[in-house]
Amino acid sequence: MENIQHLKVDKEPQATLSMDPMKFILWLFVVSIIMLFASQTSAYLVRRAEGNWLEFEMPRIFWYSTGVLLVSSLAMQAAYFAAKKDDFRLLKIAISITFVLGLTFLWMQFEGWKQLVAMNVYFVGNPSGSFFYVFTGLHGFHIISGIIVLIYAWIAVFKQKVHSKNLRQIQICATYWHFLDLLWLYLFVFLLTFN
């Protein structure tokens, strides 16, 4: 028995890999959203390749809303850095900015829809228009879910529950918000390229 205990170690035990389950759940959730939009955009390409495709120019407002969403993402990141440094004043300002810009983005998307209608591009009609509404609508739906996550984080921030020792909530919120931003960027570039 003793002899065996003194055998030399040439194999390290493998530590069980482990990360925060909640963050892991978020990433898996992100994967499912990616698959949802991947299937939508490939359906778009398949359908587009078949011809009979209405071409129209994307209203300007979608360029501006993209900018707004990008800025909101920067504000979100600023909020995260502020939380890390326990700078509560900046944290409150930054997360509020993110929240307002998120709502602004939604409103601008809705304005964009109105302009599309004015251009005679309807949800019901040629699939090229329908797909445009479905993409923006589905993304908007996810933005709403992001805003709900943001509201929870916002409440936590104003209850002083977010600080450098307790970053989990703001990390989850920031990751999701950045993802939604990137997702829109993808859809935007996609719709510009394959119009």
Add this chain to the structure above:
Amino acid sequence: MSAIEGLDTAVHHPEQAHHHEPQSFWQKYVFSEDHKVIAKQYLITGIMWAVIGITMSVIFRIQLGMPDSNLSWLKPVLGAWISESGKLDPNFYLALVTMHGTIMVFFVLTAGLSGTFSNFLIPLQIGARDMASGFMNMLSYWFFFLASVIMFASLFLQTGPAAGGWVIYPPLSALPQAHQGSGMGMTLWLASMAFFIVSQLLGGINYITTVINLRTRGMSFDRLPLTIWAFLITAVLGLISFPVLLSSVLLLIFDRHFGTSFYLSEIYINGEALPNVGGSPILFQHLFWFLGHPEVYIVLLPGLGITSEVIATNARKPIFGYRAMIASMLGIAFLAFIVWAHHMFVTGMNPFLGSVFMFLTLIIAVPSAVKGFNYITTLWKGNIVFTPAMLFAIGMVSLFVSGGLTGIILGNSALDIQLHDTYFVVAHFHLVMGAASAFGLFAGVYHWFPKMFGKMMNNTLGQIHFWFSFIGIYLVFIPMHYVGIAGFPRRYYQFTSYDFTHKFMDMNMFITVAAILSFLAQFIFLYNFFVNIFKGKTAPKNPWRSNTLEWTTPIVPGHGNWEGEIPAVYRWSYDYSKPGAKEDFIPQNIPYSQTLESNFPHENELIATEKEIEAQNFNDQFNTAH
């Protein structure tokens, strides 16, 4: 347990694990967050659905086998669906076929199989107190329940449930004018499936997170039981493919209710053109089968995992080719995503594309054969114990092989021109996916019933159930291949008006009789299952002398699974009949330092690492942030 003695780093207080307030009846049995209760909820719901789904198949089998019979005796149940002259309504026949497919594929073999055993076994076999998120897990079941209620309600519509086939191809499913089932029935079908997808995503995300993050000390990936590997890969398949189904269902809903034209184009009804232009029905098929094909493996892989575990335990031998088993499952999972178009060979696709998909499809035979051979070589020269679970596991291998062989035939794009949508296809997928997975489910229920309910099921009844089911299944589906080659198309109400079908009427009747026989055999199981929950003999702690961690828990584990510390894991789960060992099994929580008589040289070297395994954190979620 002695291995844990003298452990200086164990900053752990066992009593903390059971600091739960007494729970009300609702929290304990209805809206429970305990994975074991949720697993049982899935199982019981799945069994109820199976009874409904299989009964439907018997009704339409009677119509197919005995088209002239008088079905008036079914009037009390089916009401106006049986005509005055005792004939089954042809519209209802289509609805029956559709609902049978939907119920069996999604509600029984996806939710009932994966939902039950992933939930039950993942925490128990990896050494976790519960799932990563008990709340999400509860939500997953109740979304499934909601989906079930909606689907069940659709059975009672006056216009009948959805009737466009379980694959709901548009335009049949998109236009209410197409069929009476395409109205409200299809609406409810789509609503139900949307909730079902949400349920599966919530469940799957939980399974993956739990397997990756909550394994106990020493439970490295190469020590995971194959069941867990199978559930993990199944959940990954679901996570990637169910959003795509959601996508296709969503566009179909837009087409149906908002008038868009994703799938509809230039359709004339009674000489009048519909307003829809520019859609593509083939687009739906691409989206659907991108889920549909992985779905086959979502159904099958848990069965394969359960079979691995049951066969190794009851052959008293280590599983043959553990790593090859994992690799083949990964291979099957990968291939699952690039073969979907083999369901669409006859949609007018480019023949070159067809041959690419044919090639990829036939490659699936390689990992499947690896699995088949590994099961058989595990059985080879084993001390086989023929428990009902073992019988069903061996039966599963048999069905998997015989059903898989016809897959090689069907995968050929040229042969598919003849065989597409015939009973050959029906026989193929019922053997390889339906019956094989159902046998995996039965193997799992018989094997883990003692752990679920703390009682034993009756062995003799289990064996009788097996032989009737096994023989019955083959008697149904082997003749069905011939009917298919003869050219019988699926989903036809009756075959009495064609010349070529006459000489097969006897065979069709034979199939029906065999189907009724195997249907009746299932009541033996139902009796055995439900009676023994209450009246069964109390189970011993480890009735099958198995190695995995769930058998180290109390006979009826409470919430948290282990009283006191979670055991650490030192070895893989297949140390059966190890030369030199005292017993013919060595559980995973026995360290090598206690089994010097049976260790291999490289295992003696692992003894030095045991202290370090014990020094690792417990990964006990009840002690942190609970």
